[in-house]
Amino acid sequence: MAQTQQLGPSGTPPVPHPDSEKAAALRRMKNIALGLLLFMAVVFCFAFALEHQFPWLSYVRAAAEGGMVGALADWFAVTALFKHPMGIKIPHTAIIPNRKDEIGASLAEFVETNFLSETVVAQKLATTKIAQKVGTWLAKPASAERVATEGAAALRGAMAVLKDDDVKDVIESMVRKHVLEPPWGPPIGKLAERIFAEGHHHALVDLLVDRSTTWIRANHTTISGLVSDRSPSWVPQFVDGLVGDKIYNEIYKFARAVQDDPHHEVRLQLDSYLKDLAQELQHDPAMIAKAEAIKAQVLGDPEVRELAGRTWETIKSALTEAAEDPNSELRLKFTAAVQEFGTRLVEDTELAAKANKWISDAAAYLVGTYKHEITSLITETVEHWDAEETSQKIELQVGKDLQFIRINGTVVGSLAGVVIFTVATLVFG
Structure with missing residues (x-):
């Protein structure tokens, strides 16, 4: 059978x-x-x-x-x-x-002396052209997509491992260290001084004047009514109307004058006030103290904690959605960036030379520093056999x-x- x-x-x-x-x-x-x-x-x-x-x-x-x-x-x-x-x-x-242990030690010493040598590794990497080979691989659409996919998987894993409370604590500590602890007055004053000196605030002033003039023109009844409401009861009504119209016309004419004249006295006085405010924020202790008080009111402990929480939730949500969606803008841009970087490694000789030099130096450093730890793997493995x-x-x-x-x-x-x-x-x- x-x-x-x-x-x-x-x-x-x-x-x-x-x-x-x-x-x-x-x-x-x-x-x-x-x-x-x-x-x-x-x-x-x-x-x-x-x-x-x-x-x-x-x-x-x-x-x-x-x-x-x-x-x-x-x-x-x-x-x-x-x-x-x-x-x-x-x-x-x-x-x-x-004598297996002695053989393992001798083998490790042989590998360390003849293979894990800084000179040998550097010479080998110098002729390998790793950067160009990596660039050729990354320049392929399929390879770039694979890198993006693996990166997205790593990102999802990191999001799952990270604890929300720990991340919020880190964000909160960074906000306190870099935002709350430094005084606000001097840096804000210095920035404002530069803005005012270069005239970048004029556009905002023009906007405010234009909106004010438009509102005055559209609210004749409101302005006149304010005069009538505040006049004595014994004043005849027609007098209130005349006075209200007069006041309205003067206010409107004044607003139009400020609007039409870039060198109007109000504008000049406003510029002078803003420049003085910038100087006071930098050098006046009283004004600096006021700025600190405002900062303390706006960003107290509950507000900072809430800010850290919202910041992390926004970042986490955006990254998670981008990682899970193959057609997300972040994934597409990252894939394109990887492919572009690969093309540059192939075409840009200077960049490839720098990358190869960096790889060679890094490998030589790792070998020179950790070659004994690397070869100890051989010794320890043989000892356990x-x-x-x-x-x-x-x-x-x-x-x-x-x-x-x-x-x-x-x-x-x-x-x-x-x-x-x-x-x-x-x-x-």
């Missing part, structure tokens, strides 16, 4: 494990080396038994004898690396299991090639045996 092959979970034949393949190859090479040794032993027996009848078999016996000696010697040497030959605890055998398992793993990796030593030892031993026997025969007869 034919044996059925066991299928994997997906219905396909299981993929052989790499260690299984290496173990099979190792067994095959061991069998070949052992078979060659047994062949030499059989040849030796026949040649030893028949050499008195056939003298030429003495050379065959010498070759087989030398081959057996070479095969056994190399078997012992190869086996002694991984275990005690035939279970006998001969000194200086089972080298790898007994089981001795027997370590020996088996290493034998799986290199054992197949080591079996060629046994085969070559058998062949070389045979040739050496023939040569030695021939020389001895020629010399001693």
